[in-house]
Amino acid sequence: MLIVQKYGGTSVGDVDRIHHVAERVKAAAATGDQLVVVVSAMAGETDRLTGLAEAMSHNPSAREMDLLLSSGERVTIALLAMALTGAGVPAQAFTGRQVGIETSAVHTRARIERISGARLKKALSEGVVPVVAGFQGVNAHSDVTTLGRGGSDLTAVAVAAAIGADRCDIYTDVDGIYTADPRIVTSARKLERVAFEELRELASLGAKVLQTRSVLFAMRHGVPLQVLNSFNDRPGTLVTEEDVAMEQEAVSGVTYDRNQAKVTVADLPDHPGVASRLFETLSKADVLVDMIIQNVSREGATDISFTVPRGDLERVKAAVSAMELEGEPLQIEVDAEIAKISVVGVGMRSHSGVATRMFSTLAEREINIKMISTSEIKISCVIDDIYTELAIRSLHDAFALGATDGDTP
Amino acid sequence: MLIVQKYGGTSVGDVDRIHHVAERVKAAAATGDQLVVVVSAMAGETDRLTGLAEAMSHNPSAREMDLLLSSGERVTIALLAMALTGAGVPAQAFTGRQVGIETSAVHTRARIERISGARLKKALSEGVVPVVAGFQGVNAHSDVTTLGRGGSDLTAVAVAAAIGADRCDIYTDVDGIYTADPRIVTSARKLERVAFEELRELASLGAKVLQTRSVLFAMRHGVPLQVLNSFNDRPGTLVTEEDVAMEQEAVSGVTYDRNQAKVTVADLPDHPGVASRLFETLSKADVLVDMIIQNVSREGATDISFTVPRGDLERVKAAVSAMELEGEPLQIEVDAEIAKISVVGVGMRSHSGVATRMFSTLAEREINIKMISTSEIKISCVIDDIYTELAIRSLHDAFALGATDGDTP
Numbered sequence: 001m002l003i004v005q006k007y008g009g010t011s012v013g014d015v016d017r018i019h020h021v022a023e024r025v026k027a028a029a030a031t032g033d034q035l036v037v038v039v040s041a042m043a044g045e046t047d048r049l050t051g052l053a054e055a056m057s058h059n060p061s062a063r064e065m066d067l068l069l070s071s072g073e074r075v076t077i078a079l080l081a082m083a084l085t086g087a088g089v090p091a092q093a094f095t096g097r098q099v100g101i102e103t104s105a106v107h108t109r110a111r112i113e114r115i116s117g118a119r120l121k122k123a124l125s126e127g128v129v130p131v132v133a134g135f136q137g138v139n140a141h142s143d144v145t146t147l148g149r150g151g152s153d154l155t156a157v158a159v160a161a162a163i164g165a166d167r168c169d170i171y172t173d174v175d176g177i178y179t180a181d182p183r184i185v186t187s188a189r190k191l192e193r194v195a196f197e198e199l200r201e202l203a204s205l206g207a208k209v210l211q212t213r214s215v216l217f218a219m220r221h222g223v224p225l226q227v228l229n230s231f232n233d234r235p236g237t238l239v240t241e242e243d244v245a246m247e248q249e250a251v252s253g254v255t256y257d258r259n260q261a262k263v264t265v266a267d268l269p270d271h272p273g274v275a276s277r278l279f280e281t282l283s284k285a286d287v288l289v290d291m292i293i294q295n296v297s298r299e300g301a302t303d304i305s306f307t308v309p310r311g312d313l314e315r316v317k318a319a320v321s322a323m324e325l326e327g328e329p330l331q332i333e334v335d336a337e338i339a340k341i342s343v344v345g346v347g348m349r350s351h352s353g354v355a356t357r358m359f360s361t362l363a364e365r366e367i368n369i370k371m372i373s374t375s376e377i378k379i380s381c382v383i384d385d386i387y388t389e390l391a392i393r394s395l396h397d398a399f400a401l402g403a404t405d406g407d408t409p
Numbered sequence: 410m411l412i413v414q415k416y417g418g419t420s421v422g423d424v425d426r427i428h429h430v431a432e433r434v435k436a437a438a439a440t441g442d443q444l445v446v447v448v449s450a451m452a453g454e455t456d457r458l459t460g461l462a463e464a465m466s467h468n469p470s471a472r473e474m475d476l477l478l479s480s481g482e483r484v485t486i487a488l489l490a491m492a493l494t495g496a497g498v499p500a501q502a503f504t505g506r507q508v509g510i511e512t513s514a515v516h517t518r519a520r521i522e523r524i525s526g527a528r529l530k531k532a533l534s535e536g537v538v539p540v541v542a543g544f545q546g547v548n549a550h551s552d553v554t555t556l557g558r559g560g561s562d563l564t565a566v567a568v569a570a571a572i573g574a575d576r577c578d579i580y581t582d583v584d585g586i587y588t589a590d591p592r593i594v595t596s597a598r599k600l601e602r603v604a605f606e607e608l609r610e611l612a613s614l615g616a617k618v619l620q621t622r623s624v625l626f627a628m629r630h631g632v633p634l635q636v637l638n639s640f641n642d643r644p645g646t647l648v649t650e651e652d653v654a655m656e657q658e659a660v661s662g663v664t665y666d667r668n669q670a671k672v673t674v675a676d677l678p679d680h681p682g683v684a685s686r687l688f689e690t691l692s693k694a695d696v697l698v699d700m701i702i703q704n705v706s707r708e709g710a711t712d713i714s715f716t717v718p719r720g721d722l723e724r725v726k727a728a729v730s731a732m733e734l735e736g737e738p739l740q741i742e743v744d745a746e747i748a749k750i751s752v753v754g755v756g757m758r759s760h761s762g763v764a765t766r767m768f769s770t771l772a773e774r775e776i777n778i779k780m781i782s783t784s785e786i787k788i789s790c791v792i793d794d795i796y797t798e799l800a801i802r803s804l805h806d807a808f809a810l811g812a813t814d815g816d817t818p
Binding site: 071075 | 458466481
């Protein structure tokens with residue numbers, strides 16, 4: 001089999017850990033698999049470089065920032081290739097440019113447009129393990145670009161697609177994807193399999209194992225993913241197209257996001273175009289609005305509530321304060337002490353009653369639901385942040401997601 | 410004027426020093442000069458990276474070593490470009506690859522073969538100060554190469570030649586080229602001007618201000634060099650073609666090299682081919698032989714003495730021990746406690762008596778001369794290491810090189 005392995009910053013965080021990764025790669029190569037390894041910068045390195053940049057300028061140019069940050073992965077690929085070769089596994093380091101990762105022009109969050117993969121295939125045909133720098137590519141100006149948060153996962157998935165790999169293994173510091181955060185729910189169970197669409201919801205909803213873009217890319221190109229722990233040998237979670245077996249389970253997991261805030265704009269005139277002006281203003285201020293609720297109109301006025309990342313709150317306040325509607329400034333109320341709790345599962349499509357059970361479970365605990373949003377495979381409720389743990393544990397029990405004998409986390 | 414400035418690792422050793430360099434570049438740009446800046450890795454960074462490589466493998470591959478080390482300059486160029494832009498001087502960082510520095514294929518000590526310079530000229534025409542990574546290039550396989558010790562000076566000189574710069578300013582932590590090491594000779598005087606050929610001898614003989622390769626390159630391409638101190642505003646030393654004024658001074662400086670060892674192979678059969686076999690063996694062992702003396706033959710046997718870098722001694726011993734001549738192993742004696750003292754000056758060509766004065770000065774101090782070698786513009790003597798300081802001071806006095814009024818170091 002042809003396998004792409006990806007190791008994150010914690011897995012290559014120091015000299016000993018890089019040797020440990022080399023041993024893992026060696027063991028995998030010994031089974032006869034062909035391997036490509038993608039790595040991130042050593043843990044802490046990106047922060048160190050960002051700190052240096054901030055000491056240079058309050059507003060460092062994005063082009064130079066990318067060049068600076070990309071040096072982190074260059075160090076790791078060189079070191080891992082040395083460790084592998086030293087351990088008797090012929091290996092060569094390749095930068096994003098060298099494996100032909102062509103991206104859009106925009107710096108600090110470029111999109112991958114093309115991967116030639118020619119050098120990778122040549123190295124593989126020569127029995128060499130290519131060690132590839134994650135997170136980076138090169139744009140049409142021949143400048144180094146970076147792919148933004150979680151970019152190394154994206155590199156791994158894109159490389160796997162480009163060379164037609166049988167699987168992309170993402171090594172992290174957790175054993176796989178769980179039915180809930182094991183720090184909150186002690187009976188949380190590791191999922192053997194999860195559908196791309198579920199993982200996408202689980203990832204974007206705060207189960208930060210894999211970045212949403214990578215899951216989307218893998219789904220679109222049909223690259224099977226596996227999430228494993230680089231610090232042990234336990235089987236991980238396989239992420240694939242959904243199949244019939246998955247639909248037997250109504251719900252795969254309960255997840256949460258505590259990084260949201262709720263904003264209410266009160267007494268808006270209830271006529272067409274008001275909501276669109278509000279959200280256009282927020283969009284121009286680069287605010288990512290998530291859930292939106294518009295209350296029913298009363299006496300010609302309406303309230304609109306929405307959630308935004310907490311870090312965007314100041315921008316929201318500034319943007320909304322600067323708006324005027326019919327000569328009146330807008331009134332806004334902010335509630336930062338909220339959490340979004342979601343249940344996710346492809347099986348929801350064929351099972352009714354998931355929403356009912358979710359609402360009744362929360363009601364039994366007297367947890368007030370402030371907002372609701374639903375999609376085909378998930379239901380999300382905004383609640384007071386203080387009830388987060390209670391809500392997750394109660395929902396995990398209510399949907400019988402807990403560990404069964406012989407499969408403890 | 411179009412000027413290339415080069416700052417070494419000490420000059421960009423920390424955040425404050427990078428800001429200081431940015432201020433210097435800003436001041437130079439304010440005079441109306443067009444500038445290109447070449448920088449090394451921050452002091453200490455290369456050692457840190459080398460240490461990591463050694464922790465990976467006892468024998469790290471040269472290709473990966475180059476990729477690893479080249480990350481050091483990438484960090485500096487990004488940071489300096491940020492600092493410059495922050496200080497109101499538009500600047501962009503360029504890697505060796507981006508300015509088109511094409512080198513030979515060999516890693517860790519590649520030769521520069523071509524510089525396109527197209528991107529540099531474009532940036533200059535747009536009023537941008539290009540900040541270029543020293544020490545690195547790219548070979549025909551599209552792999553990163555490094556230029557070996559002092560490679561950043563070479564980058565600066567080669568860039569200056571490629572863009573037809575009026576001058577290449579090398580910023581260091583000394584004020585310029587001195588008549589002798591100021592740590593040994595308190596009356597040492599900074600030279601206002603020195604000829605390429607003199608500097609080449611001074612550099613290769615241990616006055617480690619500029620690397621020999623850079624001086625050769627500048628000489629061959631007629632790039633005027635200036636050596637200055639990045640920590641003050643004193644005038645430096647200008648390095649140019651020799652002119653008539655220079656010939657008035659018989660000797661420009663006294664220099665030394667304490668990093669040599671003397672090896673004597675005794676009782677060699679005195680017939681043709683013996684010496685050539687010996688030095689062929691040493692050459693195959695990658696030993697750089699400097700001075701060679703063959704004693705007159707006595708009773709069909711001869712002694713050959715030569716000097717080598719002290720670090721090569723173990724390789725010399727191994728190579729010579731493995732040789733056999735007529736079934737007999739060779740006898741070698743090693744003297745590591747030596748120094749090579751040289752007087753240098755283009756004026757020697759037209760002044761006689763320099764050798765006589767050198768030998769008699771040493772004789773007056775009862776310093777025994779163990780080996781002698783001469784060229785058109787220098788005379789070198791090997792002496793016991795313990796007499797190094799005494800010999801340098803005495804020669805500096807004897808050739809009246811000391812500081813005169815108003816020109817103290």
